[in-house]
Amino acid sequence: MSGLEQRIHAAVHGQAQPTVTVLSSLLAVEDELGYLPKEAVEFVANFSDTTVNDVWAVASFYPNFRFVPPTEHVVEVCWGASCHVVGAMAAFRSVLEAAGMEAEGDRPDNRVAVKLNTCLGACSQAPVMSMDHHLAGRITPESAAKNVARLLEQDGHGA
Amino acid sequence: MADDITISFDGQEFKTQAGKMVLEAAIQAGVYIPYLCYHPGMESYGACRMCVVSVEGGRGFPASCTLPAADGMKVQTASAEVNDLRKSVMEMLIAEHPSGCLTCHRVDICGPTDVCLRHVSVNDRCVTCPKNERCELKDTVRYLGMNLESPLNYKYRQIPLEVADPFYDRDYNLCIVCGRCVRACEELRGDDAIGFTMRSGQALVGTSFGTSLLESGCEFCGACIDVCPVGALVERDNKWDKPRTVERTICPLCPVGCQLNVEYDNEGKLTRVVPEINSPANHGQACFKGKFGLQFVNDASRLHSPLVRRDGQLTEATWDEALEVVATRFAEYSGEEFAFLTSPNSTNEEHYLAQKFARSAMKSNNIDQTSNVQPDLTRALEQSLGYAGATNPIWDLEKSGCILVFCSNVTEEHNVVGVPIKRAARKNAKLVVIDSREVELTRYAHLWLRPAPGTEQLLLGGLLKSVIDQGLQDDEWLAENCESPATLYYALSALDLEEVSKVTQVTVADIAEAARLYGEAETSALVYALDNIQPRLARDTVLSLVNLVLVTGNLGKPNAGIYPMRSGANEQGAWDVGCVPDRLPGYRRVSDSQDRQEVEVIWGTTIPETPGLGLTQMIDGFRDGQVKAAFIIGDSPNFSNGKLGDGLAALDNLDFLVVCDTFLTDAAQRADVVLPRATFAEKDGTYTNLERRIQRLKPGRELPEGGARSDWRVIRDVAHKMGVPGFQLASPSETMDEIARVAPIYAGISYRTLANQGGLVFKTDLTSPQPTQVLYASREDRGLQWPVLSDGKGTPILYEGGFNDRKAEPITPAFVAAEDRADPDFPLWFVPGRVLLQQERDIEIVKGRRNTIRRDEFVELNPADAASWSITEGARVEVDMLIGRLAGLARINESIPVGVVASTSLFGQLAVDLQGSEEMEAATRVPGLDIRRARINKIG
Structure with missing residues (x-):
């Protein structure tokens, strides 16, 4: 077994909850790897005695699953109602510019992903953004751009 | 039979059965309720909401496909409210479906050659949809009377077309996500090759x-294509052609006997094949061969004129000239010097005439079919039980408790038989597969016994012994229906399971488990072929299988029984009507003087009393000059695939050879006279399928006089030319009447009785030129399963009332393995396999004019063999099989028996090859999975 296969195996078999389903197994792999490789879909299909196409139907149904390896960093800008009215869009545009991107998604060099989030849950601090799940509140377009630049100076996990 | 209940549609009362859904009751009653996701034969799904109705006293608008019919229910199918609701559902569907075909004001007046200039945008011109005027969505919109004005108010999704696969084109821009294809693949076929992806607006x-x-x-x-209501899934070939005529006939490619609705265009070109949904043998299913392999009838290289060899060259001649030559030359030979080989896709009437011709005109019993390389498949079955045929209907398998499949690549050779097996295995039935090859069914099996090649018969002995050891025999049934099995038990007592396990390389625990699964189930069915069984062991192997069925009492009841898997489409019929060297019509014995006399009286001639030569001996007879003249109908892969040695060279040795064939095949090129042969699509007659069901073929296209003719007419005309009496038959129908007189098991068969089997089922909307939704629902044609006595009633299950004044006879075979005649140069067995899907294996689609598959093959072998050949995991190796080589990466696998190298290829390759083939009848030459002698070498 390759390293990847071992990690998938361990994640699926390591589920502690009493009810193990296709979905829970996919979530376990996603938590472990940050995405679902083809091997994971095949493994879960065998594990749950179903077919790859059925597992794919479940996996592709949920936008929470990724099918390509995660980027080093993830920047999210909150686009909830509170953030929107105090200028989330301007901050988002600034974040995109700082990251050198034109739209939401993964940057081709896989260093960073920029996404909008429906609510980061810190409405009192609006507008809010998060860098690798660390929140920053009351951002401005300028501070948002600085945050992104600072983030990109850091190495990601082991890169 | 469920109780009848009364339901009313729009004030009119109809009878239906409890348990039916309202939509099904409406279809049964001929009342139209529009539907899109429902499809006859599948579970109701309730997704499209097009079949909503209102029920008096009920709340809201339930979907009729998921609403159980109840007694006294009053249903409104088309009230204004219901229609408004349907219209709003439809508006949402066509918001993303190109709908120029619905809005163009010229739709009704546009002719096929009109050029569409400005009425409709390029993307959604009606001619860009392959289902134009065959579309259920369009029919439904028209039914709803929707007023669609602009062709531009839909969103084109710009999904790229999927054209990388063989046979299919998929255009998901036209998809309405009704889910029929996904459900057909999963529910009907048990395959799950496609699924839903994404969700909500992106769902596809x-x-x-x-x-x-x-x-x-x-x-x-093709099951997904057959159920697609729109143009999203279509056959690539002739995708734009609309049918002019549709004729229901029987597939000529294997003995399942699938009823197919074959579509022809104006010029008689066969354009499309849609399996019949109300047919007893295939239940609306077909396979890649039947669905896509029948286009050969259109081939331009077909023979259009008889050919006669003059000065060494085959030259064109008229029918009269050619028949004259045949009649004159045949008159020079008689008795054993003559041999007749018919094609397995000849009809019953043709087989009957052929054997009558050989026996009465040529006084020779040398008659057989070119496919009959395993004549022992049913001989022992008949000897033990009485009849040489499957005991139960094919679809009984779906309800069996346990299915044992022995050495039979069902999913490829008899694909549709695999459908009920897969469906049963996915429900509650236990599936046990005995095969050294990795065939598709091993993927569905609960237990796969993989004996070393040549030890299958010994393994069956072990299985029988284990049944007895575990006390799983049905003593009560045996006492009543069977001669004493004491000799069999005695022979079994000499077997040592440990020893069996050692030789077969199947563990004792697995043998015991297989015996338990088969013996314990309420009803168990046994499906067998003799793939890769040595001819010398064939009879014993069949006896063992029959004994397994007998000792467990799995006979004479529904969902049990034994199914021999014959190879040719109408091999069963050929045997039934005496087209074999030792049997007369109705399995009367050639060697029995009373049997012979009864036929002689009807024929008004004498029949030679010694049984003739079978296929294998006949070919030997050609070689050694014992047989001098032969009449061969249809070429066969068996002449060239090594099963008969070099069969083609043997043909060269004949003094006079007549070949009646569709193409100038290898056999035809060796003939002195070649007669062009009509195909199944141009023939009237009957086939008998492997479940003994006699079904009618109907011609759907005509051939010009002077061109190809059916075997029936050819044989009759040769007999006329030779002045032989007894061939004054005007039609295949009259021939069947004669068969009914000669063969007792066909006594009640006539074309008239066959036509009366099954009536109208779903009523069609005859006002529509192409009623798409109930297209397959006009008439039902159930055929008849022999024995059909003179009362015209068939026999779906044999031996239900016992064994005709006798008892079944358990004959004791020798429980031995094949002698291992070790060949020092080729010490291993190469065991091929082929499956639909191999996970963990990446394959590459090589794009080109025709896309192909490329991937590294794995050669699997046992650790012991790997050690003795010093091969390590992942090493590049080459398997040398004398007739071919296979290179791949070594994989060491303990489940491979010692002495075996195995390699499993992907079924998809076969589909690619079939489509890309230059062969004229490619489907019949799909390579089987033959085990061969081999050696293994390291390379690189």
């Missing part, structure tokens, strides 16, 4: 990670 149909169907486990059966 596709495969895991968007791979091609070649990689996703597709068997290219």
